[in-house]
Amino acid sequence: MERGAYALARVAVVVRAPAGWLWWPGLLAAAIGALVPGLTGRTIGVLAGAALFVIAAFTVFAVRRGRYTALAGGAPRAGKAVILQDRAVTIRVWRRAHRWWxxxxxxxxxxxxxxxPTTGGLLMAGAAVGLWAKALWLGHWEREHNALLWVRTESAARGGAAGKDVRGYLTTGEAAGDAAPGGGRIRTGARASSGGGGGR
Known part of the structure; x- marks a missing residue:
């Protein structure tokens, strides 16, 4: 294990960070598209958009799942010196890096x-659903193994939570960080410490 302090981001949070920013703009784009007939007509557009929604959701959910599983397998425990990045910070960093895209x-x-009509917006919305589904799948892994998955922030920033720069994940106990398994907000109202090794 590497020595020294470095920052970690929750894998599930990195995965689901784009979802909301694809879902709502996608629905808005689809709603705008429904107002114009387009070259093919609204009916064809809506049917094609629905098909693209389903295809995008399944594709985004399925892609790289084997790599996520391989990175998670045998992941070592995070050391005491690591800094666990807050959920809100991870989402904000992703948004700033991708806002123009x-x-x-x-x-x-x-x-x-x-x-x-509607196809582009529904394609975006479908991708969002696929990301949410993948985050829930990661949450299932975390609950099953009683551990949370973390990735080094600089590696995730270059290519995502399962990019080629990611050499492996680290784990902590379920009490670490400020996000629930799957990367969602903790509903209990009691936030665990986001640093200093709590729950590791």
């Missing part, structure tokens, strides 16, 4: 509606 995706989805 999100804007471009939204504008592209709206523009595409003039050709095939």
């Amino acid at each position: 999100l804007l471009l995706a939204f504008l592209a989805a709206v523009a595409w509606s003039f050709v095939l």
